[in-house]
Amino acid sequence: MQLTQLFNGHLPRLVMFDLDGTLVDSVPDLATAIDQMLSQLGRPAAGVHQVRQWVGNGAQVLVRRALAGQLDHQAVSDQETAQALPLFMAAYGQGHGQTCIYPGVQPVLRWLQSAQVPLALITNKPEQFIAPLLKEADLEGLFQWIVGGDTLPQQKPDPAALLHVMAQAQVSPRQALFIGDSRNDILAARAANVRCVAMSYGYNHGRPIEEENPDLVLDDLRALLLPG
Numbered sequence: 001m002q003l004t005q006l007f008n009g010h011l012p013r014l015v016m017f018d019l020d021g022t023l024v025d026s027v028p029d030l031a032t033a034i035d036q037m038l039s040q041l042g043r044p045a046a047g048v049h050q051v052r053q054w055v056g057n058g059a060q061v062l063v064r065r066a067l068a069g070q071l072d073h074q075a076v077s078d079q080e081t082a083q084a085l086p087l088f089m090a091a092y093g094q095g096h097g098q099t100c101i102y103p104g105v106q107p108v109l110r111w112l113q114s115a116q117v118p119l120a121l122i123t124n125k126p127e128q129f130i131a132p133l134l135k136e137a138d139l140e141g142l143f144q145w146i147v148g149g150d151t152l153p154q155q156k157p158d159p160a161a162l163l164h165v166m167a168q169a170q171v172s173p174r175q176a177l178f179i180g181d182s183r184n185d186i187l188a189a190r191a192a193n194v195r196c197v198a199m200s201y202g203y204n205h206g207r208p209i210e211e212e213n214p215d216l217v218l219d220d221l222r223a224l225l226l227p228g
């Protein structure tokens with residue numbers, strides 16, 4: 001099995017997952033909320049394609065990128081951001097009806113749960129949106145630890161959340177796995193000395209995730225359970 005191959009024939013003692021672009025395709029709802037915010041500010045819509053490139057560094061950076069109309073948001077002022085962010089938060093809080101769980105996610109999470117491998121969720125998404133989204137995606141009750149983008153002072157690519165969860169779970173980096181979809185995930189995993197699997201279908205700012213040299217790149221999570 002590819003999963004045990006990564007751990008010299010054993011199962012990991014902790015698997016930590018990213019959320020957006022790894023477990024769920026949340027971009028359609030994020031784009032709807034961004035476009036609603038832009039329209040309230042009298043600006044043209046950004047659309048799903050652009051928003052897909054901008055997701056991954058939390059709500060504030062997403063809003064700043066939308067205001068900049070590009071990935072580089074340095075020119076956007078804190079004042080503009082402070083005006084726009086609550087509009088986005090209110091719009092995104094209205095629901096996640098277009099968000100879909102990726103194929104393979106349910107069976108692999110259920111398999112890990114039945115194998116008694118503790119699971120954690122580490123996302124840059126603000127905490128307030130996580131529980132409702134997990135409920136709508138039928139992913140409730142699977143994760144023993146959940147860390148959002150505003151749970152700790154640091155966000156991925158900082159390894160703080162991974163270190164925090166590993167300390168709580170009492171496992172060493174060598175016994176843990178992180179599964180994500182973006183450069184932030186791979187940088188965080190590497191900084192925490194944790195092996196990292198990357199999903200090819202997610203959001204990596206329009207770049208192929210192979211460029212970041214994760215330990216393994218998969219098109220479907222179920223490949224982890226196949227003979228390797």
Ligand SMILES: O=C(O)COP(=O)(O)O
Pocket residue numbers: 018019020021055056057058059062122123124125126149156182
């Ligand atoms: O930026 C986001 O909100 C997405 O976060 P995630 O990919 O870390 O789940």
Ligand SMILES: [Mg+2]
Pocket residue numbers: 018019020021022056180181182202203
């Ligand atoms: Mg992600």
